[in-house]
Amino acid sequence: MFCWLSRQYWGFSTPTGRMAHLIRGSLSRTLVVGSQRRTPEFSSFVARTNTCGELRSSHLGQEVTLCGWIQYRRQNIFLVLRDFHGLVQVVIPQEESAASVKKILCEAPVESVVQVSGTVISRPPGQENPKMPTGEIEVKVKTAELLNSCKKLPFEIKDFVKKTEALRLQYRYLDLRSFQMQYNLRLRSQMVMKMREYLCNLHGFVDIETPTLFKRTPGGAKEFVIPSREPGKFYCLPQSPQQFKQLLMVGGLDRYFQVARCYRDEGSRPDRQPEFTQIDIEMSFVDQTGIRSLIEGLLQYSWPNDKDPLVVPFPSMTFAEALASYGTDKPDTRFGMKIIDISDMFRNTEVGFLQDALSKPQGAVKAICISEGAKYLKRKDIESIRKFAADHFNQEVLPVFPKANRNWNTPVAQSILEEQRSGLIKLMEIQEDDVVLLTAGEHKKACSVLGKLRLECADLLEARGSVLRDPALFSFLWVVDFPLFLPKEENPGELESAHHPFTAPHPSDLQLLYTEPEKVRSQHYDLVLNGSEIGGGSIRIHDAELQHYILATLLKEDVKLLSHLLQALGFGAPPHGGIALGLDRLICLVTGAPSIRDVIAFPKSFRGHDLMSSAPESLPPEELKPYHIQVSWPADSEA
Numbered sequence: 245m246f247c248w249l250s251r252q253y254w255g256f257s258t259p260t261g262r263m264a265h266l267i268r269g270s271l272s273r274t275l276v277v278g279s280q281r282r283t284p285e286f287s288s289f290v291a292r293t294n295t296c297g298e299l300r301s302s303h304l305g306q307e308v309t310l311c312g313w314i315q316y317r318r319q320n321i322f323l324v325l326r327d328f329h330g331l332v333q334v335v336i337p338q339e340e341s342a343a344s345v346k347k348i349l350c351e352a353p354v355e356s357v358v359q360v361s362g363t364v365i366s367r368p369p370g371q372e373n374p375k376m377p378t379g380e381i382e383v384k385v386k387t388a389e390l391l392n393s394c395k396k397l398p399f400e401i402k403d404f405v406k407k408t409e410a411l412r413l414q415y416r417y418l419d420l421r422s423f424q425m426q427y428n429l430r431l432r433s434q435m436v437m438k439m440r441e442y443l444c445n446l447h448g449f450v451d452i453e454t455p456t457l458f459k460r461t462p463g464g465a466k467e468f469v470i471p472s473r474e475p476g477k478f479y480c481l482p483q484s485p486q487q488f489k490q491l492l493m494v495g496g497l498d499r500y501f502q503v504a505r506c507y508r509d510e511g512s513r514p515d516r517q518p519e520f521t522q523i524d525i526e527m528s529f530v531d532q533t534g535i536r537s538l539i540e541g542l543l544q545y546s547w548p549n550d551k552d553p554l555v556v557p558f559p560s561m562t563f564a565e566a567l568a569s570y571g572t573d574k575p576d577t578r579f580g581m582k583i584i585d586i587s588d589m590f591r592n593t594e595v596g597f598l599q600d601a602l603s604k605p606q607g608a609v610k611a612i613c614i615s616e617g618a619k620y621l622k623r624k625d626i627e628s629i630r631k632f633a634a635d636h637f638n639q640e641v642l643p644v645f646p647k648a649n650r651n652w653n654t655p656v657a658q659s660i661l662e663e664q665r666s667g668l669i670k671l672m673e674i675q676e677d678d679v680v681l682l683t684a685g686e687h688k689k690a691c692s693v694l695g696k697l698r699l700e701c702a703d704l705l706e707a708r709g710s711v712l713r714d715p716a717l718f719s720f721l722w723v724v725d726f727p728l729f730l731p732k733e734e735n736p737g738e739l740e741s742a743h744h745p746f747t748a749p750h751p752s753d754l755q756l757l758y759t760e761p762e763k764v765r766s767q768h769y770d771l772v773l774n775g776s777e778i779g780g781g782s783i784r785i786h787d788a789e790l791q792h793y794i795l796a797t798l799l800k801e802d803v804k805l806l807s808h809l810l811q812a813l814g815f816g817a818p819p820h821g822g823i824a825l826g827l828d829r830l831i832c833l834v835t836g837a838p839s840i841r842d843v844i845a846f847p848k849s850f851r852g853h854d855l856m857s858s859a860p861e862s863l864p865p866e867e868l869k870p871y872h873i874q875v876s877w878p879a880d881s882e883a
């Protein structure tokens with residue numbers, strides 16, 4: 245009876261899907277990254293002889309010492325012990341002579357840390373647990389020591405027990421005990437290790453640390469400010485090691501990389517953190533093709549073995565094409581539903597708002613075809629899609645349901661001519677149950693709204709059971725030929741850098757810099773994975789005069805802030821270029837984690853707070869004095 249219960253509870257605790265894979269397979273074996281397999285020695289230098297997760301029938305008869313956390317206890321007979329490597333069943337001795345061992349193991353609360361020694365024995369026939377990698381054996385305990393007892397926990401350490409993210413972050417050290425967090429952080433560590441190996445050992449890169457106390461960089465993201473003891477003088481935390489890595493090229497280091505911590509004070513965004521990690525790279529004498537091949541090789545080499553191998557080279561697309569077909573510079577290319585320009589079909593239209601749009605410069609009519617939309621989308625979905633377009637983009641969107649009977653259910657059905665209908669069906673390859681969303685307006689705006697709706701509709705269709713994006717698919721894409729400058733959001737008459745001010749112009753557009761700078765393309769490239777930007781970089785300006793002209797004349801920046809860099813470029817700077825991969829986002833996509841916070845050991849909350857330690861914190865005035873700082877409290881503050 246007891247034995248039956250002990251086997252059954254595994255059925256209850258057995259998770260499904262990826263978690264099941266994690267728990268059933270021992271973590272070290274699941275996490276083989278790259279080409280070479282070598283099992284690390286997990287029990288060197290420590291009190292245990294083996295890990296909980298490694299014991300198999302091949303260990304039968306061995307005397308072992310294990311250290312771990314009590315995961316479950318059943319009927320005071322069985323105890324399941326857990327460490328980072330997995331779970332193992334331990335048999336609590338029942339003999340009178342082992343009463344003290346029994347007392348320790350039966351009284352210690354769940355999640356207490358114990359050390360046990362005993363013999364590996366096979367489970368009685370019929371009581372093996374095929375769902376557990378250690379399920380053929382158990383450990384018959386002889387001695388036990390309670391290393392630390394566990395107080396009442398704020399939540400159970402079981403992956404299937406739901407808890408709010410705020411609670412998880414408050415007790416992050418407990419949350420880290422989950423199999424999922426262990427998996428995410430270990431996969432991250434192994435991928436980074438393989439990246440180091442690829443860069444340093446295979447391609448001669450040098451790992452160099454750059455300062456985190458730095459000064460303000462013009463343009464780009466907002467930086468965190470750090471007071472200094474000199475009155476009115478401040479450091480800034482770097483948004484990236486950009487200047488340093490370029491200066492390392494001037495210094496002849498030739499190939500630099502760093503697992504670099506970067507800081508951006510950009511407020512809360514779901515896929516951002518105020519501090520985050522980049523794989524930061526710079527090379528001398530390289531062009532775009534060289535950087536792209538390096539990154540493709542790097543990802544291929546460090547890619548986890550339990551995923552399909554990456555196929556290189558990755559496809560590429562120009563920025564103009566990405567905008568026209570997907571309405572964004574980071575297209576999710578796992579599914580179609582591309583934006584189609586249908587302006588030519590509506591040149592003679594009588595529909596007012598289409599006519600109006602087409603009469604303007606850059607005016608266009610665009611559409612997307614939602615495959616089987618009529619089957620999955622409800623009328624209220626269409627209404628909310630239209631409202632979304634109106635509220636966020638001030639754009640009218642027409643739904644068109646081209647049923648075979650031609651009784652098109654659209655507000656302007658009567659005004660669409662027969663030839664327009666058939667032309668549309670042919671051009672967009674529309675099928676019986678599809679829905680077409682049509683909009684008109686300035687090219688960029690029309691594309692942006694349809695790009696957003698394309699993603700909204702994909703989410704909706706998937707929520708209703710349609711399979712659009714294969715979860716096992718990793719769709720990489722290079723986006724190239726970005727504009728060098730964009731009109732400033734707050735003042736469209738002025739220009740700002742689309743990437744950063746050190747990006748080199750496209751060689752064929754050099755002359756336009758002095759005549760029509762807004763038309764210049766750049767040598768900037770982004771790497772996109774499944775619709776998220778996971779990296780970006782550029783070939784840099786290595787000519788001091790050109791850099792000065794762009795900073796001072798076109799961007800109207802204070803060149804004094806960058807005099808050191810401008811001077812360095814004048815002292816024989818080699819041509820160079822580089823890239824940075826967003827490590828947190830990359831690992832998040834690889835692990836399928838719902839948020840980048842799930843692949844960072846101690847992340848900040850949505851509002852940039854550390855919920856565990858309560859940083860940031862107020863400081864008493866006397867501690868601020870050495871920095872010559874006084875806080876002026878906002879009127880509604882509680883402090």
Ligand code: ASP
Nearest residue numbers: 484486781782822823824
């Ligand atoms: N420093 C750039 C960034 O952080 C990347 C690069 O240009 O290499 O986005």
